[in-house]
Amino acid sequence: MPKVALFLRLFSWFSIRHMLKHRGRTITVLVGIALGAAVFTSIRLSIHASLDSFSKSMNSISGRTDWTVVRPGGRVSDTLVGLLLRHPCVRAASPILSTYVKPVQKEAEPFLLVGVDPIMDRSLRSWQIDRLNKEDAGLWLDLLKYPYTMFIGHPLSRQFELAAGDFLTLEHTFRKSDFRVLGKLAPEGPAIVEGGRIAITDIATFQEFTNLHGLIDRIDLRLRPAVSENDLEGIRRLLPEGVFLQSPTETRKSGQQMIQAYQLNLSILSFVSLFVGMFLVYSIVALNAASRRHELAILRSIGASSHLLFLLFLSEGLFLGVAGWLMAIPISSFLVKYLLYGVSKTISVLFVRVHVENLVLSGWEILLSFGITVFISALSAYHPARKAMHVDPKEVLSISRQEKILKKSPFQLAVIGFFFIFFVWPLSRLPVISGFPLAGYVAIFLLLTGFSFLSPWGLHAMGNFFALFLGRLGGEPARLAGLYVRDSGSRTSISVGALITAVALYTALVIMVHSFRETVEIWVNQTISGDLFLRPKMADINHHRDPLPPEVIRTIKNIKAPVDLVPYRRFYLNYDEALYQFEAMDFQNFARYGKFFWIKGNPSQSLPKLIEGEGVLVSEVFASQTGLTVGDFYQSRIEGAALQLPILGVIRDYRTQGGDLSIILLDIFSRK
Amino acid sequence: MYPTSPIISAKALTRTYSPGTSTIIGINEINLEVFPGQIVVLKGNSGSGKSTLLSLIAGLDHPTRGELTVANHDLKTATPTALTRYRRDVVGMVFQSFNLLPTLNVLENVCLPGLLAGHPDSRVRAKANELLEWLELKSRLHHRPSELSGGEMQRTAIARALINDPTLILADEPTGNLDSCNGKIVIDLLVDLNRHQGRTVIIATHSKLADPYATLQIYLRDGTITKKTCQR
Ligand SMILES: Nc1ncnc2c1ncn2[C@@H]1O[C@H](COP(=O)(O)OP(=O)(O)OP(=O)(O)O)[C@@H](O)[C@H]1O
Ligand SMILES: [Mg+2]
Numbered sequence: 001m002p003k004v005a006l007f008l009r010l011f012s013w014f015s016i017r018h019m020l021k022h023r024g025r026t027i028t029v030l031v032g033i034a035l036g037a038a039v040f041t042s043i044r045l046s047i048h049a050s051l052d053s054f055s056k057s058m059n060s061i062s063g064r065t066d067w068t069v070v071r072p073g074g075r076v077s078d079t080l081v082g083l084l085l086r087h088p089c090v091r092a093a094s095p096i097l098s099t100y101v102k103p104v105q106k107e108a109e110p111f112l113l114v115g116v117d118p119i120m121d122r123s124l125r126s127w128q129i130d131r132l133n134k135e136d137a138g139l140w141l142d143l144l145k146y147p148y149t150m151f152i153g154h155p156l157s158r159q160f161e162l163a164a165g166d167f168l169t170l171e172h173t174f175r176k177s178d179f180r181v182l183g184k185l186a187p188e189g190p191a192i193v194e195g196g197r198i199a200i201t202d203i204a205t206f207q208e209f210t211n212l213h214g215l216i217d218r219i220d221l222r223l224r225p226a227v228s229e230n231d232l233e234g235i236r237r238l239l240p241e242g243v244f245l246q247s248p249t250e251t252r253k254s255g256q257q258m259i260q261a262y263q264l265n266l267s268i269l270s271f272v273s274l275f276v277g278m279f280l281v282y283s284i285v286a287l288n289a290a291s292r293r294h295e296l297a298i299l300r301s302i303g304a305s306s307h308l309l310f311l312l313f314l315s316e317g318l319f320l321g322v323a324g325w326l327m328a329i330p331i332s333s334f335l336v337k338y339l340l341y342g343v344s345k346t347i348s349v350l351f352v353r354v355h356v357e358n359l360v361l362s363g364w365e366i367l368l369s370f371g372i373t374v375f376i377s378a379l380s381a382y383h384p385a386r387k388a389m390h391v392d393p394k395e396v397l398s399i400s401r402q403e404k405i406l407k408k409s410p411f412q413l414a415v416i417g418f419f420f421i422f423f424v425w426p427l428s429r430l431p432v433i434s435g436f437p438l439a440g441y442v443a444i445f446l447l448l449t450g451f452s453f454l455s456p457w458g459l460h461a462m463g464n465f466f467a468l469f470l471g472r473l474g475g476e477p478a479r480l481a482g483l484y485v486r487d488s489g490s491r492t493s494i495s496v497g498a499l500i501t502a503v504a505l506y507t508a509l510v511i512m513v514h515s516f517r518e519t520v521e522i523w524v525n526q527t528i529s530g531d532l533f534l535r536p537k538m539a540d541i542n543h544h545r546d547p548l549p550p551e552v553i554r555t556i557k558n559i560k561a562p563v564d565l566v567p568y569r570r571f572y573l574n575y576d577e578a579l580y581q582f583e584a585m586d587f588q589n590f591a592r593y594g595k596f597f598w599i600k601g602n603p604s605q606s607l608p609k610l611i612e613g614e615g616v617l618v619s620e621v622f623a624s625q626t627g628l629t630v631g632d633f634y635q636s637r638i639e640g641a642a643l644q645l646p647i648l649g650v651i652r653d654y655r656t657q658g659g660d661l662s663i664i665l666l667d668i669f670s671r672k
Numbered sequence: 673m674y675p676t677s678p679i680i681s682a683k684a685l686t687r688t689y690s691p692g693t694s695t696i697i698g699i700n701e702i703n704l705e706v707f708p709g710q711i712v713v714l715k716g717n718s719g720s721g722k723s724t725l726l727s728l729i730a731g732l733d734h735p736t737r738g739e740l741t742v743a744n745h746d747l748k749t750a751t752p753t754a755l756t757r758y759r760r761d762v763v764g765m766v767f768q769s770f771n772l773l774p775t776l777n778v779l780e781n782v783c784l785p786g787l788l789a790g791h792p793d794s795r796v797r798a799k800a801n802e803l804l805e806w807l808e809l810k811s812r813l814h815h816r817p818s819e820l821s822g823g824e825m826q827r828t829a830i831a832r833a834l835i836n837d838p839t840l841i842l843a844d845e846p847t848g849n850l851d852s853c854n855g856k857i858v859i860d861l862l863v864d865l866n867r868h869q870g871r872t873v874i875i876a877t878h879s880k881l882a883d884p885y886a887t888l889q890i891y892l893r894d895g896t897i898t899k900k901t902c903q904r
Pocket of ligand 2: 723
């Protein structure tokens with residue numbers, strides 16, 4: 001009989017039947033594995049979906065763009081377009097503006113409004129109008145001809161029940177205006193950005209609507225083939241101070257990097273969920289191996305090799321892994337729907353805006369989760385399988401055995417546990433090595449294993465106490481129950497270890513996916529204890545690009561009542577490949593109402609300097625990402641102004657995009 | 673008396689156990705020769721070393737000292753793999769507590785050693801059916817051990833011991849868990865295997881049931897042979 005067939009038959013006779021006999025136990029373990037695998041898979045899948053949607057959006061919105069002209073923290077003058085087009089290497093240039101707007105009256109999420117020159121933009125992006133007839137060929141140019149007209153994506157037309165000729169009132173910081181719908185955009189190319197919740201209008205209309213006369217967000221350039229570095233230098237020389245050439249891949253990369261960092265953290269965390277399954281597999285296979293010792297001896301005595309026994313028990317782990325993973329499929333498909341929303345929302349708030357419509361099933365992700373689940377289950381079966389392998393065939397005989405049991409005492413285990421936990425704090429303080437916080441992950445691992453090692457001792461102590469207490473309360477049976485907990489030893493402790501891991505994990509995951517976002521939002525709002533926060537409409541989603549209208553500022557400044565004002569501005573910038581936010585505020589007043597948590601630097605010495613505008617504070621995240629710290633110089637260009645300021649302190653800031661604080665606010669205002 | 677060379681030959685065979693610091697004697701300096709076709713009965717008080725001696729002959733355990741050769745296998749120096757093969761092909765064992773696998777039915781329990789030996793499925797099955805028919809278990813093929821009586825279980829165990837046509841059959845207290853009627857049936861079967869199929873049989877037992885058939889009786893005390901009586 002072929003070996004594999006024999007093995008499978010024996011596995012079904014010996015192992016499967018045993019599992020079926022102890023159905024409850026087996027199902028519990030399977031559910032444990034399935035939950036772990038489901039959490040892992042659905043988390044990976046939902047981040048993958050966000051990443052995928054982000055990359056697709058970035059690619060389709062940048063179209064055939066080779067380089068982009070930007071002014072970090074500010075906008076570019078539209079006169080630059082003509083200048084650039086005259087350069088022999090520039091094949092096409094398209095000015096572009098975009099912002100999130102909200103339909104008035106309707107309770108709806110903001111959507112993206114893009115302003116382009118319909119003619120210039122054709123050579124960079126392929127916008128397609130839906131169901132275009134021959135006689136409608138000129139429709140595209142109607143954007144130019146008629147002000148306040150727009151094309152909208154399918155989802156918008158569905159949501160607001162809009163057809164060609166209908167009007168929609170949109171609102172932005174400065175005004176509300178009626179836009180006439182010219183038609184629908186075919187769901188392809190740049191029109192799939194934001195899941196199709198996009199509208200496109202002529203650039204002149206856009207500028208008037210948003211009060212940005214003569215200004216554009218950026219200019220996308222398409223160059224002639226084989227442009228040399230020299231030619232690029234030539235183009236750069238055309239640009240005024242503070243205006244730069246940026247590669248669209250760079251922008252995409254920095255966004256992707258942030259999502260990937262989040263993905264790594266969540267993956268590692270959700271990987272812990274598989275640990276729970278690992279504990280369970282270990283405990284059930286160990287239990288089987290121990291309780292079936294005699295059967296193993298029988299097998300050995302009738303000619304089964306120790307190797308075969310090892311394989312039988314290892315396969316039990318494998319089988320549980322595969323079956324658990326299969327059970328995870330329906331759980332994941334339920335979980336992923338919920339997580340997709342949570343994860344993409346968190347990514348949008350913390351890093352870059354993503355709009356995930358549906359799930360992309362990545363074969364690689366599924367294979368990964370399958371591989372990891374099965375591997376981990378087999379790994380946890382390894383140790384019990386080794387034990388099974390060493391069962392003495394002589395045990396079939398009824399020989400009076402005096403087996404010596406070598407077990408570590410609960411106290412010894414607890415010492416190991418304390419030893420592990422002791423290292424958690426120093427490990428978590430170690431620096432990140434090339435973007436991978438290995439020491440941090442090891443610290444998490446030690447924390448979990450440390451507490452698991454403590455559990456036998458804890459149970460022992462608790463059992464003692466409970467036995468006494470329960471004995472008084474419920475008599476002898478209750479006392480015996482208490483003693484059982486004390487003496488059940490490793491079996492109960494493994495379950496307790498699994499529970500510790502599970503609870504820690506789910507708490508951490510909920511924080512990462514949910515409350516983290518909310519905490520950050522609350523934290524951002526509460527850093528300063530103000531009575532009233534005044535900010536432009538949709539400031540967050542529009543990255544604070546549009547400051548308060550001058551008339552608002554004037555009105556506020558003229559308030560007679562004794563009011564303290566803390567003017568504040570925020571810019572979204574990038575430092576090499578790391579995106580970060582630059583915040584400017586009036587430190588004098590801020591210091592009275594708000595406080596930072598300083599990690600490095602001397603607050604009392606630095607405060608006067610900060611108030612004078614002679615330095616900046618950086619967040620911990622920014623410091624670790626850029627390697628800059630107290631004593632270094634922070635350099636950047638914001639709205640054309642070059643900044644070079646000493647870093648006076650490193651502070652705690654929960655935003656993952658970093659955060660940079662300085663007092664040069666008044667300076668910038670006066671320059672504007 | 674027996675012209676051929678011995679099937680079992682033990683010289684100064686010793687097995688001691690040392691849990692912790694003390695030393696416990698299982699068997700001590702045993703010299704023994706058993707010839708093919710003999711039926712040997714091991715007798716002695718509890719703890720005298722009967723099971724220990726059987727386990728060494730069965731290849732379930734390693735001697736501490738001395739020599740042990742069974743059917744041309746040197747069991748003192750055999751590797752674990754060789755011992756596994758030896759247990760599978762050379763000996764068939766019957767135990768006091770039957771030692772059937774609870775998740776396998778009668779037919780499967782009987783077939784398993786044959787399958788483990790790598791024999792073709794159909795052949796093993798045919799042979800198992802034949803044995804079970806002879807042992808009057810035909811109607812019990814698909815029953816699990818928990819559904820059988822003690823006598824049925826022991827007969828199943830005998831069928832299992834015979835599936836690979838062993839030259840040597842070892843029985844440790846085979847009647848210990850049976851009533852006298854079933855005990856007699858089992859002893860008769862073992863004697864039958866010896867008389868009609870010429871297999872060598874060794875029975876360790878407290879009972880007198882097997883005494884009349886024994887060609888060699890060995891008395892053990894504290895791990896040493898105190899008396900040997902040859903009949904015939
Ligand atoms: N694994 C072991 N560790 C320590 N001592 C052992 C071990 N196995 C057997 N012994 C000892 O060896 C001696 C012989 O035991 P054995 O089981 O062979 O006796 P027995 O004659 O089969 O007894 P019984 O009639 O009760 O079955 C006993 O003293 C026993 O305690
Ligand atoms: Mg015995």
